[in-house]
Amino acid sequence: MSTRTYGQLCPIARALDVLGDRWTLLVVRELLLGEKRFGEILTMLPAMGTNRLSNRLALLCDNNVVEKMSVTTPASGVAYALTPFGEGLRKPIMDLALWGMSLTSYENEDLTAARAELIALGLSATVDPARIQNVDALYELQVGAETFHARVGQGAVRVRSGPSATPVDVAVRCTLPVFLGLVLGKVKALQALSQGKVQLISGDRQKLTRLFGLLQYRPASARAV
Amino acid sequence: MSTRTYGQLCPIARALDVLGDRWTLLVVRELLLGEKRFGEILTMLPAMGTNRLSNRLALLCDNNVVEKMSVTTPASGVAYALTPFGEGLRKPIMDLALWGMSLTSYENEDLTAARAELIALGLSATVDPARIQNVDALYELQVGAETFHARVGQGAVRVRSGPSATPVDVAVRCTLPVFLGLVLGKVKALQALSQGKVQLISGDRQKLTRLFGLLQYRPASARAV
DNA sequence: CCGGATCCGTAACGATACTG
DNA sequence: CAGTATCGTTACGGATCCGG
Numbered sequence: 001m002s003t004r005t006y007g008q009l010c011p012i013a014r015a016l017d018v019l020g021d022r023w024t025l026l027v028v029r030e031l032l033l034g035e036k037r038f039g040e041i042l043t044m045l046p047a048m049g050t051n052r053l054s055n056r057l058a059l060l061c062d063n064n065v066v067e068k069m070s071v072t073t074p075a076s077g078v079a080y081a082l083t084p085f086g087e088g089l090r091k092p093i094m095d096l097a098l099w100g101m102s103l104t105s106y107e108n109e110d111l112t113a114a115r116a117e118l119i120a121l122g123l124s125a126t127v128d129p130a131r132i133q134n135v136d137a138l139y140e141l142q143v144g145a146e147t148f149h150a151r152v153g154q155g156a157v158r159v160r161s162g163p164s165a166t167p168v169d170v171a172v173r174c175t176l177p178v179f180l181g182l183v184l185g186k187v188k189a190l191q192a193l194s195q196g197k198v199q200l201i202s203g204d205r206q207k208l209t210r211l212f213g214l215l216q217y218r219p220a221s222a223r224a225v
Numbered sequence: 226m227s228t229r230t231y232g233q234l235c236p237i238a239r240a241l242d243v244l245g246d247r248w249t250l251l252v253v254r255e256l257l258l259g260e261k262r263f264g265e266i267l268t269m270l271p272a273m274g275t276n277r278l279s280n281r282l283a284l285l286c287d288n289n290v291v292e293k294m295s296v297t298t299p300a301s302g303v304a305y306a307l308t309p310f311g312e313g314l315r316k317p318i319m320d321l322a323l324w325g326m327s328l329t330s331y332e333n334e335d336l337t338a339a340r341a342e343l344i345a346l347g348l349s350a351t352v353d354p355a356r357i358q359n360v361d362a363l364y365e366l367q368v369g370a371e372t373f374h375a376r377v378g379q380g381a382v383r384v385r386s387g388p389s390a391t392p393v394d395v396a397v398r399c400t401l402p403v404f405l406g407l408v409l410g411k412v413k414a415l416q417a418l419s420q421g422k423v424q425l426i427s428g429d430r431q432k433l434t435r436l437f438g439l440l441q442y443r444p445a446s447a448r449a450v
Numbered sequence: 451c452c453g454g455a456t457c458c459g460t461a462a463c464g465a466t467a468c469t470g
Numbered sequence: 471c472a473g474t475a476t477c478g479t480t481a482c483g484g485a486t487c488c489g490g
Binding site for chain 2: 006008009010011012013014015016017018020022025026029063085088089091092093095096097098099100101102103104106109110111113114115118119121122125
C-alpha cells in the first residue's frame, strides 16, 4: 500500500501519486507494447521482484490504469493490459521517451540485456507524422530471440511485442547488432540483405527500406533540443 | 547520490533515471512556473526536506535539466531555472497533467494548502490551441496571497509565478474559493465582478471573461478518456 | 535568513526463499 | 505460474545544526 502520496491539488501530483513509485512507469511501458502476463513483465524487469510487481499491478488496477484479462496461450491464466484510461498514458510517456532520447546513446552500449523492441519503441516517438501521412504497413521483426511487430499508419508507428495476429506485409530476421547498425544508419537495409545479415522472410525489399528509413536514431546535437 | 538506476537501453528508462526519484518531477513542475530560489521551492514542497531538495537540484544540474542563475531580488543570491533542455519537459509533463486531470476533482477539496497557480497550470493543459489561434493577452492574477500571471498566445496558455515583468492587459484579485468557483463554472466572471468577489485592478471586463472561458474544469466523464 | 549538511527512526526497495 | 513471506539494505521524512 502506497500510503505515501503528495496530496496536492494538482493533476501532475495526482498522476504521480499513481505512477510515481519506482518501476511503475516501466510496467506501463511494458504494457504499451501489449498485454503481458505477470511472469513476462517480471522477466523484462527482473530487479523489480515479485513482491513489488504484485503491489504495483494492484495499485494500477485500483486506479483503472490496468485490468486483468484471461488468456489461453500459452496456458490458461490471466494477463495484464492497459485500460482505455491507461492507454491515455501513451502520449505523455512517448513524449517523455522523445525527451529521454537526448540522454540515450545507442553506440558503444552493453547489449547483453538490450531489447530491440524498446529501441524500436523509443525511435517510434521520433517519427514525424507528416512523413507517414498516407502510409499503411505492417512489419514483423525477429531480432535475436525477440519477436515484435510494428504498424505504420494513421500518422504513427506503433510497436507491439510478439508476432502479429494478422498477416504482415514484411517479415524479417536479424541479430541485435545488425538491428542497431540499421537504426544507427551504419548499415543500409538493402546492403544488409545482400550480405545475408538480414533475412527477408516475406514481403518486398522496398517496404523494408522504408521502415528503417523511419526508425533512425539521430544524436541529440542533430535534433531540436 | 542516486546510484540506483534502471540501466536499460531505453529512452524512457533513461529519462526516469534522471527524473524518477520521488519529488524530482514536482521540482521541475515548480520551475515550469518560472525560476525559483531554494527556499521558495522548499516552501512549496515542505515535506521534501532540505537535504533531498539539495540532492535533487544537484542531480538535475548534473544532467543539464536545471541551472543556477544569480538573482538580486529580493536579496542577492542564486535561483534555479530550467535549461532549454529542461524546458523540453514542458510538453511531457503537461501531457501528464492532462491525463492526471481525470484523477483530479476540484470540488469538495481541502483548500488550506491549495495553490491557484497549480490549478491554473493544470487547466492550461486542457485548452484547445484552436480556440486561441489569434489571441494574445497577458493577465495578472492575485489569488489570496498568491500572485501569478498567464499569457495567452501562440496557441497556448502559459502560467508563471509572480507578477508579470511587463505591463499586463488585465489584472484581477480574488480569493481562492472564488477562483475555484470561476474555473468550475459555478460563478460567472461578470457576475463575480458585480458582486465584488473579483476586483478588476486594470483592464477590461471582456478580456477577463475570455480568460475564465478558457480555464474551465470539466469532469472526466465529460472529456475524452 | 538563505543554502545547505548531518543525524536518526521509519518505510520502501532488492533479493531470495517459500507456498498455493 | 503467480504470487506471499521474510530479511538485509537503502531511501525517505523530519528535525537539528552550520557557515555565510
